[in-house]
Amino acid sequence: MRYLFILFLACQQLGFAQQTLLIDAYGHYNSTGVKRQITDAFLYGGLIDSSHIQTSLSRLGARNTFGLNMGLNAQWQTPWLLSKDTDKWGSSYRLVMGAGVHQYGGIQFSKDLFGLVFQGGLPYLSDTLDLSGLKVEATTFTKIGFGLVNHLTQSSFLVHFVGVQNHLSAFMNAATWYQNASTAQIDLALNGQAQINASNTMAYGLALDLDYRFGSAEYDEAPQQFQLLVQNFGIARAKQTTEYSLDGALQYAGYSLAAWQQTSLDELATGFLDSLGYEKNSAQKWIFLPAQIQLAKVCDWERPNRIEAYYGAQFILRQTYIPFVYAGAHFKVKKAWQTGVGMAYGGFGGLRAQAYSAIRFKRSQLLLRSDNIALQNGASLYLQFRCDF
Amino acid sequence: MRLFIFLIVSTFFFSSCKKEATRWHSDWLLPVLKDTLSLSNYYNDSTLSITGSQININLSRTLLDLGLSDLIEIPDTSISQQYQANFTVSNVSPGFTFVNSLKNHELDLGDIQLKEVRVQSGQVELKVYNPLNTAVLYQIELPGVSQNGQVFVQNYTAAAGSVQNPTVAIETINLSGYDIDLSGQQGLEFNQIQSKLTLKTDPNGQTVTIYNNQIFKFEAAFKNLRFDYAKGYFGSTLIANQQQFSLPYLDKITSGSIALPDLNLSLQVENGFKMAVRAQIAQMVSTNTQGQAVELTAPSIGPSMFLAAAMGTWNNLQPSSLTLQFDANNSNVKDYLENLGAYHNITYQLQPNPWGNTSAGHDEAFAHSRLRLKVSAQMPMALNADGLTLQDTFDIDLSQDLNKSHITGATLLLDATNAFPVACDIVLYLMKDGQVAHTIIADAQLAASTLGQLDPLDGLLKKKSKIKIVLPPSVVADLQDLNQVAVSASFSTTDPQTGLATQQAIQANAFLALQIQMQLQTQIRP
Known part of the structure; x- marks a missing residue:
């Protein structure tokens, strides 16, 4: 009987109390110089035309970035309060549950490396190609957790259990390629390391999400609200990380007839790897998640001003991610429709146009945002849906 | 709301479709x-040499190379010796020696009559059988077999056995380096090997009875014997053979021709055995990939040639030899080579002691005695x-x-x-x-x-x-x-x-x- 009573109370709370569903979905890919048609070919398939490769090459600097960041977050702010006693602080906090999947991929590369990969070695005979500075980082993980949300300020704090499906971290500290035009001899020097966790060696850990709203008091004439958003701040332990390292130099000018007759292709490949100082090990490693830290001004939906400024900055704890900053103007077009345009810089690309629109319905709100509305070297889409019921 | 969710889901699925491969x-x-x-x-x-700015072909190849083991071979041979009492002997006390006899064995070597050999490699497998109900000590002696003056003697103790299930003891002994005197007890015979079997009951055993159905036996099986010295009469068995050899790459020729300069080609027969040898090169034929065959014709192809015995002994052995010269004046050797034969057949005969045992059993062969057929050619390296x-x-x-x-x-x-x-x-x-x-x-x-x-x-x-x-x-x-x-x-x-x-x-x-x-x-x- 007692359990039936508890169940009745829970159903009553679910049925009549305030609760919220929040869904964030985002996907961005961008580059400092690589044309969008090239990255689109990787995402949607198709032949990469040599003219696009040539155009990209002409736009690339000595060091370049390309990256992709996508994910989906879902959050259910339950009706269950920590305390029903309004005198206690717990009465402002509701239990919140969240889950998400995220994928981060970033690469920093030299112009020479791009040319070698997409055009081959033939156009670069007698040129010394600088392949150093290559950084590749990729992480895919899922999370599920719970926490508290302040329904008055919308600040929240969640603890997540995290499973890392894939992780790659590779760095090429020094690397050069030279091919002699007359003899075709290849001189290759490499110094680099890589750590790889494949999907069959899952890593598990914990991550924190923090959404902290703060600002001037509401009784100010023009109160300013800010949001400090920390997502995926955490760490995971991989039981088996495969580590690769290369530190050596190779000169290959072809083999003699005797070598071709007496040596198998496998032995030749092994010889190449030995010359390059190839080593492979397995070890337990900690994986730092691509934590995202964002500080932004929050536009107040209820303010009477038709125009106000917005701005913010975002960091991801990855070497391949450039700090992302943005600023623009926010317009109140109608009571139920607000929009904004601005400029953004950083992340995986350069300066680009940004725009968003938010539509408010009776119990729900939809936000669509693009950090790259001109599709310059990439694409960006952010979608947020909030439903109060 | 439903429409909105449908749009999101549809966008997600369609955007993830990969229509074709990235390339x-x-x-x-x-x-x-x-x-x-x-x-x-x-x-x-022995292929090429340089004289000034000119390369000369100075080819020297051995076509045939026979040694002592190729000419004289003792097939795997077993000898055995046994003792069987004529009547029952009772109360045989421990430590009693009850047989001690010498036996001659003749090796079947055809017309080869060997007096002495030295083993380069090979083994003898000794096997003894004990049917007595007490241990028996076997002493096997091969009087003609010795190493550094020590006669070959082996002792075994075979545990007690029975008539139905005699105890068997086996041991294999390496005979490398042993001298074997095959001239018999008097030193005038050949292909003879002696054995002597001595039996003794266990000195610490019991008193036993030896019945007349109990057979005490040893067997010696000589296996894989090869010699580095032999003396005797090596027989006159005819060795008639056909040697085939192919030259690499010439079998890949599909058309065309070459012309060579004049050349000298010689065949040398060398006899390192202390016995006379008759040699005959019956035929040499070169066949090319088009199937065209050219037979080498020369006065020395066909008739028998006789080589005297080699002179000297171990350290100063001097083989006898015979050289056959082929050139443009006495043969068609130029046509033979310009045929670019990938396949060559040489038919030959070799006969030791063509006149019989004229050395009175004093043929000798040493470790480095060889019977060889060599070919050598000299010409400037030029071709058309x-x-x-x-x-x-x-x-x-x-x-x-x-x-x-x-x-x-x-x-x-x-x-x-x-x-x-x-x-x-x-x-x-x-x-x-x-x-x-x-x-x-x-x-x-x-x-x-x-x-x-x-x-x-x-x-x-x-x-x-x-x-x-x-x-x-x-x-x-x-x-x-x-x-x-x-x-x-x-x-x-x-x-x-x-x-x-x-x-x-x-x-x-x-x-x-x-x-x-x-x-x-x-x-x-x-």
Whole structure:
């Protein structure tokens, strides 16, 4: 009987109390110089035309970035309060549950490396190609957790259990390629390391999400609200990380007839790897998640001003991610429709146009945002849906 | 709201559809081969020699090489000796020696009569049988077998056995280095080996009774005996044989001809045995890949030749020898060689002691005694090649998965420096199941050194050539269906002035430096 009573109370709370569903979905890919048609070919398939490769090459600097960041977050702010006693602080906090999947991929590369990969070695005979500075980082993980949300300020704090499906971290500290035009001899020097966790060696850990709203008091004439958003701040332990390292130099000018007759292709490949100082090990490693830290001004939906400024900055704890900053103007077009345009810089690309629109319905709100509305070297889409019921 | 969710889900699924593979084209240049082919490995190794700026063929090859083990061979032989009491002996006390006898064994060696041999390698397997109900001590002595003056004696203790299940003891002994006297007790016989069996009951055993149905036996099995010294009469068994040998690469010639300068060819028969030998070269025939056969004709082909016995002993053995000379005046040896025979047959006979046992059993052979047939040839290294074509066919497996990174076009770049006076045209025949599907012709000839210039650094005439063998995309697309490639190389020694094939001498230190690179057009599919 007692359990039936508890169940009745829970159903009553679910049925009549305030609760919220929040869904964030985002996907961005961008580059400092690589044309969008090239990255689109990787995402949607198709032949990469040599003219696009040539155009990209002409736009690339000595060091370049390309990256992709996508994910989906879902959050259910339950009706269950920590305390029903309004005198206690717990009465402002509701239990919140969240889950998400995220994928981060970033690469920093030299112009020479791009040319070698997409055009081959033939156009670069007698040129010394600088392949150093290559950084590749990729992480895919899922999370599920719970926490508290302040329904008055919308600040929240969640603890997540995290499973890392894939992780790659590779760095090429020094690397050069030279091919002699007359003899075709290849001189290759490499110094680099890589750590790889494949999907069959899952890593598990914990991550924190923090959404902290703060600002001037509401009784100010023009109160300013800010949001400090920390997502995926955490760490995971991989039981088996495969580590690769290369530190050596190779000169290959072809083999003699005797070598071709007496040596198998496998032995030749092994010889190449030995010359390059190839080593492979397995070890337990900690994986730092691509934590995202964002500080932004929050536009107040209820303010009477038709125009106000917005701005913010975002960091991801990855070497391949450039700090992302943005600023623009926010317009109140109608009571139920607000929009904004601005400029953004950083992340995986350069300066680009940004725009968003938010539509408010009776119990729900939809936000669509693009950090790259001109599709310059990439694409960006952010979608947020909030439903109060 | 439902419409909104439907839109999100639809966008997610459709945007994740990958319609076709990501791919792009890239061009690569790969070094494949870098080598210098020369004749330097053959200088001064009884093949080639250099005189001034001229290479001479100074070929010396051994066609036949027989040693002592090839002429005299003792088949695996077993000897045995046994004791069986004529009547029952009761109360045989412990430690009683009850038999001690010597037995002669004759080896069956046909017409070979050996008096003495020394074992280079081989074993004897000794096996003793004990039917007595107490342990028996066996002593096996082979009086004619000794090493460093010590007669071969082996002792065994065989545990108690029975008539139905005699105890068997086995041991294998290495006979290397043993001398075997086969001349018998008096020293006048041959092929004789003696054994002596001594039996003794266990000194610590019980008193036993020996019945007349109990057989005490030992067996000695000589196996794999090879000798490094033999003395006696080695018989006169005729060794008639046909030796076949093939010359590499000549079986790849499909057409064309060569002309050689005059040459001397000699065959030398060498006898390192202290016995007379009769030798006969009955026939030498060269057959080329077109099936044309040329038989070597000369006065010395056919008749028997007699070689005296070698002189000396171990350290100063002097073989006797006989040399047969072949040149343009007494034979058709030039035609024989210009036939470019890939296959040669030589039919010969060898007969030791053609007049019987004239040495009264004093034939001798030592470890280094050989009966050899050697061929040697001398001529300047020059030839006249007129479209001499070598063709070889290789199995290939160039299948590619077109759904992965693959080659769409290829060009073979051959960069050569030729110091040989021979030009070469290269053609590739790409075949499927023996049928030619594509013929790829090189865009240029590997030019002969006679068309080049003198290099003052090494005094050699050299000519550089750059050759392209293009495999266009249409051919590369077919590669996965092809399973053979025939490489045809046509050689000519063309005079640069007349354009006619002429005889050209090979320069000393001539070489062919080769660099092969592969230019590839690829389609990359990550």
